[in-house]
């Protein structure tokens with residue numbers, strides 16, 4: 001998958017993405033990320049890309065010209081039909097479903113705003129989809145871009161241990177993860193649950209599924225409504241009192 005990120009802070013984005021699992025996906029050729037400095041599309045001698053807002057008010061607005069030129073230039077390097085995503089608190093909220101849908105694209109352009117935002121006309125002319133990573137206000141779209149890329153990257157075949165991307169087909173979907181343990185067997189008086197040492201894979205799987213169900217009910221009961229539970233699992237929850 002090819003992703004081009006348009007930003008005034010290309011180094012911030014490139015640096016963060018080159019580490020960790022996303023970096024490995026790039027090294028493996030599964031994910032190709034290009035960062036473009038919108039400032040390269042300024043057309044004045046000071047390379048400025050922002051100006052005062054019409055109507056007054058605090059801060060600066062990213063001008064339409066450089067943004068539109070940057071998006072159009074990026075498009076010439078990518079397949080026809082590449083979607084342009086803009087992150088803002090006004091977008092539809094990014095979920096695992098969004099991540100899956102974006103991961104199925106061959107290529108993507110992510111446009112990052114900064115300062116007080118981008119001239120509305122540039123958005124009107126270039127943006128296909130506006131996405132928010134949550135109901136809080138950040139200083140720019142770079143962190144949201146990185147969040148989305150991370151969530152998308154781990155779904156690409158070959159990035160995690162799985163080749164069919166476990167997350168996309170798992171019946172664990174919309175349930176919280178079960179607790180994990182590693183060595184030592186006892187730590188500060190706390191023991192690893194006995195079943196995990198039993199070597200009985202069926203029993204381990206059943207225990208983990210139960211833990212997922214109980215945790216989800218305890219911490220995020222809203223998620224249970226979307227989860228696909230068997231009759232047996234519904235009975236298990238009904239017969240297991242919560243805190």
Ligand code: 6SD
Pocket residue numbers: 087088089112113114115116117118131132133134135136137138139140141142144
């Ligand atoms: C000015 C931006 C771009 C400012 C943002 C996105 C979300 N979910 N919160 N804040 C944001 C994005 C803020 O450029």
